Amino acid sequence: xxxxxxxxxxxxxxxxxxxxxxxxxxxxxxxxxxxxQHAGExxxxxxxxxxDGLEEKGRFSSFLSRSKGYSYLxxxxxxxxxxxxxxxAVRDSNYQxxxxxxxxxxxxx
Amino acid sequence: xxxxxxxxxxxILAAGRSMTLRCTQDMRHNAMYWYRQDLGLGLRLIHYSxxxxxxxxxxxxxxxxxxxxxxxxxxxxxxxxxxxxxxVYFCASSDTSGGPNEQFxxxxxxxxxx
Numbered sequence: 223x224x225x226x227x228x229x230x231x232x233x234x235x236x237x238x239x240x241x242x243x244x245x246x247x248x249x250x251x252x253x254x255x256x257x258x259q260h261a262g263e264x265x266x267x268x269x270x271x272x273x274d275g276l277e278e279k280g281r282f283s284s285f286l287s288r289s290k291g292y293s294y295l296x297x298x299x300x301x302x303x304x305x306x307x308x309x310x311a312v313r314d315s316n317y318q319x320x321x322x323x324x325x326x327x328x329x330x331x
Numbered sequence: 332x333x334x335x336x337x338x339x340x341x342x343i344l345a346a347g348r349s350m351t352l353r354c355t356q357d358m359r360h361n362a363m364y365w366y367r368q369d370l371g372l373g374l375r376l377i378h379y380s381x382x383x384x385x386x387x388x389x390x391x392x393x394x395x396x397x398x399x400x401x402x403x404x405x406x407x408x409x410x411x412x413x414x415x416x417x418x419v420y421f422c423a424s425s426d427t428s429g430g431p432n433e434q435f436x437x438x439x440x441x442x443x444x445x
Binding site for chain 1: 371389431435436438
């Protein structure tokens with residue numbers, strides 16, 4: 223079967239750095255996505271990785287290792303507004319997204 | 332631009348009743364999707380449409396039907412609602428012509444079936 227694993231919840235301090243991990247086992251691989259979802263709102267696109275390595279976009283970076291079935295999202299200089307759930311999704315061989323359950327990130331002052 | 336709109340925002344429905352959740356996008360995206368999101372689970376694909384006039388079944392299609400008569404609209408119908416269909420429903424769209432083809436989501440419909 224297909225499976226995306228990510229931690230259920232993480233806590234970090236304002237101004238700090240946090241890394242959210244995602245491991246996957248899917249039927250094929252055609253890219254990995256990270257989305258942010260604030261409580262009661264829709265998911266919004268953060269980043270996309272299809273090749274191994276690091277993609278940097280402002281305070282957010284995403285890393286991919288296809289051989290290990292592993293990705294992480296790195297958030298720097300945390301702000302209170304970063305409190306949200308972070309969803310990892312993999313596009314499989316059918317070009318459909320398989321979603322993890324999300325990691326709820328709590329930022330404390 | 333509005334992006335993707337969904338209606339209604341929320342609804343309480345009696346079991347056995349039918350209902351159509353509406354979804355409209357103005358981005359001219361070719362592909363559209365319906366997901367349900369339940370606590371502790373990832374988004375699960377119900378149905379999808381790669382282009383107007385075609386639809387396909389996702390991971391959890393039973394009890395739901397869709398149509399794609401044109402590019403902009405992708406309604407989801409529950410023929411006879413059951414309590415297990417209580418969920419938050421998200422419609423999404425993407426342009427699959429190139430690039431990462433990220434999906435853009437509507438604001439969601441919160442459905443309670445009693």
